[in-house]
Amino acid sequence: MVKNALLRKSGGQGILEEYKSENTLKHRTRRQLVNILASDMTERHGRIPSRRQKEKYALGIISLFPALKDPFSPKGYVNQDFNLLFGAEKSSKLLNKWDTTFKPKIIKEATQLTQSTDLPRLLKAAERHPETGRKKTKISPTDAADRMVLFHKSCSSIDECLKEREGKQPFILAVGLTRNKIDTYYFAVDKQLIPIHHTSSLSAFDELFKCHYVFNLSYDESLVHLYMFVQTTVFNIDVYSTDESPRVRVLRAKMLNDNV
Incomplete structure (x- = not known):
């Protein structure tokens, strides 16, 4: 064929x-x-x-x-x-449009949120690095970030790190001497590592999101709103058939409105 x-x-x-x-x-x-x-x-x-x-x-x-x-x-x-x-x-939408279209508006929107102990640190990280769901119980921004990205010090055992990780949802494993000097990214699916052939955090997230479709995986409940925002607003996938939360729809309107 x-x-x-x-x-x-x-x-x-x-x-x-x-x-x-x-x-x-x-x-x-x-x-x-x-x-x-x-x-x-x-x-x-x-x-x-x-x-x-x-x-x-x-x-x-x-x-x-x-x-x-x-x-x-x-x-x-x-x-x-x-x-x-x-x-x-x-x-190619995420890699092509993140820095110019989405990142500045998301940082601006985040500065208007209710301040917490997590928010200033996350904002500083977003501004410093150029690449970079509905749940029944609340989860802090730090815990949500840990669900998505797990740092692993390169001098210790990766196998032990994977054994300690609970759940089967995919996540990024960032390997390096320090959190600010990552040498290699992987995404982990059901305790199996798949190398990411890029060295930027944005490229790593790009592949993490895409692997949900390639392997037909559901979103982590605590990250579902984030993934739905990326799905509908960045990649424009199933915009009219996805059951989004009102907050995701409101944020999309703000991101795509040129005067925001």
Whole structure:
């Protein structure tokens, strides 16, 4: 199916020839591959293909180009899978728009919140680093941050660190000598580590969010509002069919209003 789609589309033959000679594809060629197949998928299945149809194309990619398969993922690279599910343009929204569109407005909004012992520290961290749910019981900002990112000192055992972590929701494991000098990021799923091939905290969060879709995982209850905000406001996924809280909708309106 994927091979036939490439043979029908302009540029597809070049993709097949590059893989045959190099046993891999350049980053630019991978983006071209995703764009060609996304176009073919919408032509065959309509503007909103089903998840099953998208996953069929993802499986087709790694069947035709096995060297592209990530051994840690049942379907391929996290970003590649997410690209195929939603398109390359949507997949790049967080990395492309965070610093210019969202970060300044979120910091401004946060300065207007009720002050707590956590808030000044979190604001300073957000301003210092350029990259960077509904629950029945309340959780502090610090505890929520710890649910998402776990710091691990590089001189100690990672296995012991994972054993002590409760729950099966994915999280980022940041490994380094200090919290301000992280050498490697992983995301952990059910006590399994998957390396993140980037060195910025923003890229690590980008992949953490995407892995929920690639592995069909639910959001952590204590982080559900954050993830829903990113899902609907940043990536524009299922905006009208997601059961959001009123606070998420209000915050989205503020973030997307140019005069805020």
